[in-house]
Ligand SMILES: *Cc1c(COP(=O)(O)O)cnc(C)c1O
């Protein structure tokens with residue numbers, strides 16, 4: 001077996017599989033899979049600082065990529081197998097204006113802008129890795145179910161690389177237009193399923209089980225390897241100092257899971273001396289993780305977590321036809337596929353879970369935009385979560401905090417415009433049903449006659 005392999009995360013199983021097998025669950029016990037490494041066979045740098053050398057050799061596409069310049073920490077492919085389109089050129093922005101709004105001290109709050117990726121969301125960090133594995137196994141067709149960003153990301157990798165075709169499954173009516181327009185533009189075959197995201201994911205898994213189609217959802221363990229690098233870049237942005245907190249929105253929980261794995265490995269390798277705490281923020285209308293962890297006391301428990309508890313939670317959800325519902329469509333997911341891995345991440349990172357309302361999410365999103373580069377609604381959940389955790393005293397004003405802004409502001413312009421415009425019809429249609437009735441950060445345009453005196457008067461000059 002090579003120095004890297006796939007391994008079942010269940011402690012009673014731990015079955016291992018070759019890298020070139022195409023799996024999205026353990027064939028023996030059905031649990032999730034990890035990519036694991038025999039670290040003594042990998043030339044891992046002695047210090048994270050050594051990765052900085054690659055800034056000077058960035059004409060090499062592998063050194064330019066914000067994912068693959070850390071390739072010793074995700075060394076499953078050979079260099080020549082890597083599919084990269086220049087992902088991961090993202091910025092860690094210190095934001096003192098926002099810090100003061102949320103009761104943090106100056107110099108403590110940082111925003112990690114993953115919207116700067118080629119397709120406008122963090123998904124590209126994972127899709128470069130999944131596309132690489134798809135190439136390693138010679139896949140001809142790739143597929144995913146998506147609330148929007150996964151499809152945009154897979155479609156751009158398929159389009160730019162030309163290595164495979166791609167099919168994306170989306171739910172009906174729920175997708176933000178910025179994201180749908182990308183899948184269509186990049187040439188993906190787009191199937192709109194009559195159902196929601198959870199349905200679309202169940203169907204794409206069935207199709208991929210029956211046909212030789214390579215699945216790129218976050219049950220794909222290779223994808224999560226790429227997403228680890230978001231944490232490496234944050235550490236790099238902080239001069240390799242470990243922050244106190246990482247806040248991330250929780251949807252399918254792939255990010256949360258990969259962040260936990262990243263820190264677990266860095267600590268094991270002696271590359272960091274402590275692990276930051278993780279706060280996973282759900283939307284109140286899609287809060288499975290929050291409910292199970294905070295109200296049913298579900299825990300990782302060394303991998304022996306309570307499968308019956310999870311099953312009965314889903315049974316009740318199905319019985320009541322309880323569907324995920326939030327304006328933050330990227331996290332509108334009731335059956336997070338990486339739930340168990342996220343439990344592990346919570347243990348590794350001494351993490352907490354909270355959920356925030358759509359009102360809190362859209363206000364936080366608007367506040368970020370008014371003080372920073374902006375982001376889509378799901379990403380706003382991080383700042384809304386930070387406000388909660390500050391109010392509870394869980395996060396201190398002096399803690400060093402990084403919020404991962406997962407997607408670009410322009411992904412969902414409809415919602416932004418409805419929030420700002422003050423158009424009662426638009427608001428009644430889009431925002432009121434989600435419980436959003438107040439608009440403290442609205443900045444509506446001013447209608448004015450086509451006349452210089454009227455314009456001057458409107459400006460109060
Ligand atoms: C996919 C996505 C999420 C959810 O991430 P998970 O890894 O599924 O928890 C959050 N925000 C945005 C913008 C996304 O595209």
Ligand SMILES: [Zn+2]
Pocket residue numbers: 008009010013014015026027028029030031
């Ligand atoms: Zn197993």
